[in-house]
Amino acid sequence: MKNKFYLTTPIYYAISKPHIGHAFATLYADIIARYQKLQNRKVFFTAGADEHGSIVEKKARQANKNPQEFVDEIALLYLKAWRALEIQYDVFIRTTSKQHKKGVLNFIEQLYRTNDIYPGLYEGLYCINCENFLTEKELVNGLCPDHLKPPQKIKEKNYFFRLQKYLPLIKEKILNQELKIIPKSRRNEILNIIENGIPDFSISREKVKWGIPFPYIDGQTIYVWVEALINYLTALGFPNNKRFKEFWPSDLHIIGADINKFHSIFWPALLLSIGTALPKTIFVHGFFTINGQKMSKTLGNIIDPMTLVSKFGADATRYLLVSQFPASEHGDIKESDFSLKYNTDLANGIGNLLERITTMIIDYKNGFLKKTNFDKNIIDSVQKTEKDYFKHMENYELFYSLQDVFLFIKTLDQYIELQKPWVLNKNQDTRIDKVLATLLWGAEKIISWLEPFIPSKTLIVKNYLFKMKKGKLKLSDGKRVRLNLFPRIKEE
Numbered sequence: 001m002k003n004k005f006y007l008t009t010p011i012y013y014a015i016s017k018p019h020i021g022h023a024f025a026t027l028y029a030d031i032i033a034r035y036q037k038l039q040n041r042k043v044f045f046t047a048g049a050d051e052h053g054s055i056v057e058k059k060a061r062q063a064n065k066n067p068q069e070f071v072d073e074i075a076l077l078y079l080k081a082w083r084a085l086e087i088q089y090d091v092f093i094r095t096t097s098k099q100h101k102k103g104v105l106n107f108i109e110q111l112y113r114t115n116d117i118y119p120g121l122y123e124g125l126y127c128i129n130c131e132n133f134l135t136e137k138e139l140v141n142g143l144c145p146d147h148l149k150p151p152q153k154i155k156e157k158n159y160f161f162r163l164q165k166y167l168p169l170i171k172e173k174i175l176n177q178e179l180k181i182i183p184k185s186r187r188n189e190i191l192n193i194i195e196n197g198i199p200d201f202s203i204s205r206e207k208v209k210w211g212i213p214f215p216y217i218d219g220q221t222i223y224v225w226v227e228a229l230i231n232y233l234t235a236l237g238f239p240n241n242k243r244f245k246e247f248w249p250s251d252l253h254i255i256g257a258d259i260n261k262f263h264s265i266f267w268p269a270l271l272l273s274i275g276t277a278l279p280k281t282i283f284v285h286g287f288f289t290i291n292g293q294k295m296s297k298t299l300g301n302i303i304d305p306m307t308l309v310s311k312f313g314a315d316a317t318r319y320l321l322v323s324q325f326p327a328s329e330h331g332d333i334k335e336s337d338f339s340l341k342y343n344t345d346l347a348n349g350i351g352n353l354l355e356r357i358t359t360m361i362i363d364y365k366n367g368f369l370k371k372t373n374f375d376k377n378i379i380d381s382v383q384k385t386e387k388d389y390f391k392h393m394e395n396y397e398l399f400y401s402l403q404d405v406f407l408f409i410k411t412l413d414q415y416i417e418l419q420k421p422w423v424l425n426k427n428q429d430t431r432i433d434k435v436l437a438t439l440l441w442g443a444e445k446i447i448s449w450l451e452p453f454i455p456s457k458t459l460i461v462k463n464y465l466f467k468m469k470k471g472k473l474k475l476s477d478g479k480r481v482r483l484n485l486f487p488r489i490k491e492e
């Protein structure tokens with residue numbers, strides 16, 4: 001039987017079209033999902049939109065739309081962007097859907113019966129942009145540290161969840177790796193929060209109307225973060241669908257650094273309370289800045305993934321976004337570097353190497369290669385690359401996997417320079433068979449490693465090689481069908 005692999009992405013607030021900060025986690029998940037499928041695992045991969053709560057309510061009002069109409073439009077923009085980036089999720093879960101509401105109500109009803117809920121008065125600060133209750137201590141110059149906006153003062157009756165009761169158990173599970181948080185720095189951050197103590201948290205709102213009404217308690221709406229987290233269950237058809245039984249617990253939640261506390265403390269506590277298994281791994285990625293600055297509408301430096309796709313194509317955009325810096329760190333994006341990186345890595349790197357190899361095989365051998373063994377040096381290099389590549393992929397370190405592949409691309413480039421197949425051909429040296437066969441084997445390895453990252457381009461290469469091996473790429477006028485995978489573009 002195949003091993004299952006359930007992975008999720010954050011569901012983004014349906015308030016505006018996605019930017020590359022949003023695209024990042026979803027793309028990251030898509031690459032992992034494709035990789036896992038290639039390892040013959042049974043994968044389920046979810047994306048979605050967070051469509052309730054006060055920020056959505058406010059943005060809809062500003063746009064003069066009723067909230068449902070508003071989120072319907074925004075959700076479409078997400079679907080469009082994910083399609084453009086060739087994201088192959090299995091379910092796009094919307095929190096205004098019937099399926100989601102039904103599952104959430106079931107969850108909250110179970111929670112209600114646990115005695116882990118009690119009424120209280122919330123008097124304090126709230127950042128509407130992150131839908132988060134804040135303490136004075138968390139503010140930076142009086143502002144929400146993530147949004148740099150002043151929080152609202154609110155005072156309302158809320159229902160609280162006995163979070164504190166579960167902190168020791170969560171800590172234990174993090175320490176014994178039952179609940180893995182990657183990278184270490186993010187795990188330590190969570191352990192510190194637990195160590196310093198954290199109050200029980202509010203799971204309902206009194207003054208927010210756009211949401212799911214709290215069962216059994218009049219006048220309360222389920223706190224948007226609680227129902228948002230539950231999407232990871234409702235996407236599988238929780239509680240009764242057989243898909244839920246098959247795929248839960250999640251193997252991997254991919255999230256950004258700003259929402260770590262919700263996923264690594266609140267979410268496990270809620271699950272423990274109703275006696276449901278905890279996620280196995282939470283992978284926390286860093287934040288992008290653009291030319292050193294926070295991405296924001298006011299600064300006008302928001303990068304739309306659709307713009308990148310129309311300029312570079314889907315595959316190159318995918319590559320450019322994950323090859324900038326290791327995901328587990330914060331990173332700065334320089335948009336003007338994209339063209340340079342495109343030309344260096346894709347056009348001159350992989351594209352050029354594959355064209356060189358196939359050109360020689362077609363020109364010298366018409367596409368037909370003798371069966372021979374491969375060059376020992378290259379066999380060693382493939383084995384080393386494979387070891388590193390798989391280790392990094394299994395640890396979700398995509399940046400480093402790409403580095404492994406590009407190191408091997410360099411090795412093959414050097415091998416060509418050293419062996420000079422054009423000289424072997426001219427001298428009718430029989431060693432050419434082994435050299436070309438080795439190169440083709442290396443090229444096929446590269447394609448297999450890059451498939452999760454640039455799936456359309458690798459498919460083009462596979463088809464090309466298929467035809468090449470049948471001698472179908474030399475045209476009757478002696479010309480060759482070109483493999484121009486990543487045409488060079490003008491640099492800015």
Ligand code: MSP
Binds near residue numbers: 021259295
């Ligand atoms: N709706 C919640 C998530 C609920 S998940 C159960 C939410 N939505 S969000 O629209 O604000 O965006 C969430 C994700 O986008 C976070 O993981 C966040 O880290 C990511 N990013 C938003 N801006 C980003 C950057 N500039 N850089 C990298 N990721 C960023 O929070």
